[in-house]
Amino acid sequence: xxxxxxTICNYVYDEDNELKPFSDLPTEWxxxxxxxxxxxxxxxxxxxxxxxxxxxxxxxxIEQLAEWGVKxxxxxxxxxxxxIVDAIRKSNKIKFFQVRHEQVAAFMASAYGxxxxxxxxxxxxxxxxxxxxxxxxxxxxxxxxxxxxITGLVARQLxxxxxxxxxxQYSFFEPICVFNKILMAKNQTTILATLAVKHSLLDRGVSxxxxxxxxxxxxxxxxxxxxxxxxxxxxxxxxxxxxxKAAHIINESKRPVIIAGFGAISxxxxxxxxxxxxxxxxITTFRAKGIxxxxxxLYVGSHGTIAxxxxxxxxxxxxxxxxxxxxxxxxxxIPEKKTIQIDINMNMIAKNYPVAVGxxxxxxxxxxxxxxxxxxxxxxxxxxxxxxLKNSWLQLIAKEADSSSSPIRAQYIMKVLSEKIxxxxxxxxxxxxxxxxxxxxxxxxxxxxxxxSGYLASMGFGLPGALAASIAYPDRMSVCISGDxxxxxxxxxxxxxxxxxLPIKVxxxxxxxxxxxxxxxxxxxxxxxxxxxxxxxxxxxxxxSGGLGIKVLNPGELEEAIDKCFSTKTATIVDVNTDPxxx
Ligand code: FE
Numbered sequence: 068x069x070x071x072x073x074t075i076c077n078y079v080y081d082e083d084n085e086l087k088p089f090s091d092l093p094t095e096w097x098x099x100x101x102x103x104x105x106x107x108x109x110x111x112x113x114x115x116x117x118x119x120x121x122x123x124x125x126x127x128x129i130e131q132l133a134e135w136g137v138k139x140x141x142x143x144x145x146x147x148x149x150x151i152v153d154a155i156r157k158s159n160k161i162k163f164f165q166v167r168h169e170q171v172a173a174f175m176a177s178a179y180g181x182x183x184x185x186x187x188x189x190x191x192x193x194x195x196x197x198x199x200x201x202x203x204x205x206x207x208x209x210x211x212x213x214x215x216x217i218t219g220l221v222a223r224q225l226x227x228x229x230x231x232x233x234x235x236q237y238s239f240f241e242p243i244c245v246f247n248k249i250l251m252a253k254n255q256t257t258i259l260a261t262l263a264v265k266h267s268l269l270d271r272g273v274s275x276x277x278x279x280x281x282x283x284x285x286x287x288x289x290x291x292x293x294x295x296x297x298x299x300x301x302x303x304x305x306x307x308x309x310x311x312k313a314a315h316i317i318n319e320s321k322r323p324v325i326i327a328g329f330g331a332i333s334x335x336x337x338x339x340x341x342x343x344x345x346x347x348x349x350i351t352t353f354r355a356k357g358i359x360x361x362x363x364x365l366y367v368g369s370h371g372t373i374a375x376x377x378x379x380x381x382x383x384x385x386x387x388x389x390x391x392x393x394x395x396x397x398x399x400x401i402p403e404k405k406t407i408q409i410d411i412n413m414n415m416i417a418k419n420y421p422v423a424v425g426x427x428x429x430x431x432x433x434x435x436x437x438x439x440x441x442x443x444x445x446x447x448x449x450x451x452x453x454x455x456l457k458n459s460w461l462q463l464i465a466k467e468a469d470s471s472s473s474p475i476r477a478q479y480i481m482k483v484l485s486e487k488i489x490x491x492x493x494x495x496x497x498x499x500x501x502x503x504x505x506x507x508x509x510x511x512x513x514x515x516x517x518x519x520s521g522y523l524a525s526m527g528f529g530l531p532g533a534l535a536a537s538i539a540y541p542d543r544m545s546v547c548i549s550g551d552x553x554x555x556x557x558x559x560x561x562x563x564x565x566x567x568x569l570p571i572k573v574x575x576x577x578x579x580x581x582x583x584x585x586x587x588x589x590x591x592x593x594x595x596x597x598x599x600x601x602x603x604x605x606x607x608x609x610x611x612s613g614g615l616g617i618k619v620l621n622p623g624e625l626e627e628a629i630d631k632c633f634s635t636k637t638a639t640i641v642d643v644n645t646d647p648x649x650x
Contacts, residue, residue: 070111072136072294074184075333075431076101076302077268079295080108101302101431107333109185111136111294112160124253125154125283127291128276131260132188133160134291137215139179139538140164141172142190147219147232150283151190164538164567166531167559169196173203173216174520174531174557175538178495180212181518182539186267188215193277194232197239202525204243204273209522210329210354211271215263216240220249222281236277245270249277253287261292269299271412301411304428304436313407313424314440320387322449323347326370326401329354329521330392330411330430335513337434338391339365344438346446347389348453350378352399353506354521355392361485361510367457371399373506376463377456392430395419396522409433464508474646475622477501477576481508484574487629489544490514495532497549498524500582500647505548516540526553530560530573537569544633547573551602552581558608564638565613572632573640575605578647585647609640619643 071080071089078100082088089108096105112134128151141164144152155163166172172189179187191200197218207214218240221230240247246266248259263274304310317323325347327338335358342349348367351358359366368375370382382388388406395401395418403420409430410416416425426433468482481504488494490512496502496519511517518536520528533547547554554575564571585598606616615637617628625643632639 070294071108072111072185073098073101073103073108075103075107076429077298077300078302079111081295100300101429102435103333103431107184109136109183122286122288123150123154123283124250124256124278124285124287125150126157127256127287127289128250128260128278129154129158129161131257131291132215132264133158135186135261135264135294137161137186137188137264139187140190140217141166141175141187143167143169143172143192143196145192145196145219147193147221147280148190148196148217148283150280151217151219151278164534164563166563168557169199170202170527171531171534171557171560171563173200173214174206174525174528175203175535176214176216177203177207177210177212178518178528178532178535179539180207180214181210182493182516182536184213186213186215186264187535188217190217192219192232193221193236194234197234197236201239201243202523202527203531206520206523206525206528207273208243210520213267213271214273215267216244216273216275218275218277219283220277220279223251223279224281226279240275240277243273244275245272246274248275249279250282251279253282253285254289256287257289257292261294261297265298301429302432304432305426309424309426310433310436310440313426313437316387316405316407316423317345317389317437318442318444320345321446322381322385323387323389324381324385325349325389325391326352326382326393327355327358327391328352328393328399331355331434332358332392334391334430334434335359337431337438339363341389341434341438341441344443345441346444346450348377348381350382352393352396354519356506356509357511357513357515357517360513363513364454364457367453368460369506370401371396373503375460375507377453377460380456381453391434409437467508470622472646473621474578474644475619475625476646477504478508479622480574480576480625480643480645481505483625483629484548485510487626487633488515488546489633492544492546493518493536493540494546494548495519495529495536497529497547497553498526499550499553500578500586501548501550501553501576503583504576526550527556529553530557533571533573534560534563534569537564537571545569545571547571549573549575550582551575551577551579551600551605554605555600555603558603558605561609561612561614561638561640569638570636571638573609573638575640575642576645577602577605577642578645580647582647605640605642609638615639617641
């Protein structure tokens with residue numbers, strides 16, 4: 068009865084039509100269409116137990132969303148969402164998480180989409196609930212994360228003259244969304260619900276459904292629409308002739324470099340196989356950090372503002388870039404060079420510069436096909452150079468991680484966290500100095516996952532991201548790395564971790580300032596002004612919330628604090644006193 072969707076290509080495994088339940092398939096089983104691992108599948112729906120006879124539009128809406136794989140709604144109930152919230156209460160398929168601010172709900176849904184490739188919903192009332200969602204939704208929009216926003220609207224007969232909490236919600240959401248509709252009549256319920264999920268998955272962004280509060284309670288019973296046959300399979304690729312052309316260019320190259328972006332995040336092994344065959348180093352964008360183990364010999368770090376010295380030099384000297392699923396942000400700084408580009412989005416091909424060959428399609432399909440076509444090349448002098456450059460980079464990082472200096476250096480914190488964070492942890496990053504140091508100095512493992520607010524770069528993402536990670540992966544440790552500025556924007560929702568017993572581990576790199584802005588004032592010749600922060604004792608705040616709080620003032624206390632934090636089963640804040648100065 069249960070169905071599973073491949074989040075890489077959308078193939079649906081329906082247990083009703085198969086010989087084995089999904090859980091009985093061996094771990095080495097792969098998607099029959101795109102070849103992705105079993106772990107890339109997500110459960111769509113469980114057997115229904117809904118027995119109520121008094122179905123409303125809200126019940127149908129929630130049942131339909133569940134059928135298409137929505138499992139979580141994050142939000143705050145309110146006057147104009149009473150019907151929808153009651154339908155979620157009655158559903159045994161969708162779970163509601165009540166938060167303290169709608170921005171956190173939207174960030175959670177965005178984080179969940181980035182982590183799983185599946186859609187979660189966030190919910191807010193008309194007016195302020197809707198506008199509070201906006202920052203998290205813009206994060207999803209810019210980072211191409213599939214998210215559904217559900218809002219209440221004032222009753223239809225009140226629309227127009229200016230009712231309490233009434234804004235022009237349709238217009239408000241229009242620039243944020245790939246799909247934006249107001250549900251005005253009961254017979255639109257299943258079609259709009261399915262189109263909303265479909266657009267968020269295929270157009271990779273935010274869908275919004277607004278439902279007037281009177282529509283929510285209209286009695287309605289109808290057939291729930293299945294996903295199969297309604298969603299495009301994404302296992303497509305460019306023509307063989309283009310792949311052959313790309314392979315020819317790679318064969319001619321003396322110094323190829325692979326740059327992998329978030330679009331290749333699940334393709335680490337495939338990218339490595341290509342790299343090994345052609346003797347090329349692998350560089351990632353910030354968001355693709357962790358695609359391979361940091362100690363993988365051909366992986367040389369990230370490019371751009373958080374660049375490793377090795378990555379910067381290898382890109383500078385490259386005669387060919389092979390760019391896979393990267394979006395050419397100004398932070399990654401991919402230069403204009405001879406390029407082969409692979410992307411699922413045709414508008415991303417040659418976005419900034421002309422490319423020698425643009426390969427449209429799913430990297431899960433294209434990278435192995437390209438690997439088949441290229442010649443084996445063992446370029447030992449290039450491989451030696453890569454090894455040496457990587458070693459000097461690692462030596463520099465080790466030297467920076469001075470354990471004696473107080474206040475504690477961020478580089479040292481990253482070193483200890485690299486050693487202590489478990490191999491299967493999910494790490495949610497905030498924005499600011501903390502993220503900069505993580506991107507540059509943290510040694511990530513391919514078995515870990517990391518999420519961040521990439522393009523919007525919104526402070527306050529870290530904590531909601533950790534909440535979402537803890538919900539999506541209850542068996543894995545969820546770690547938040549934040550600064551004092553970003554954390555204090557959303558810290559009320561540490562209470563949400565307590566309420567739902569989500570054992571998140573929050574590290575607040577407390578430099579008592581908006582550290583990155585302080586750096587920028589300095590670099591651009593402005594006086595340091597309005598960047599000092601008057602702070603909480605975040606450890607005491609954790610204790611007062613019912614969690615565990617640990618204050619770290621000296622470098623010698625850090626390891627023990629982390630051990631204590633990781634060995635408890637409760638939500639924890641480790642408040643680490645850090646140096647606001649970068650170098
Ligand atoms: Fe697949």
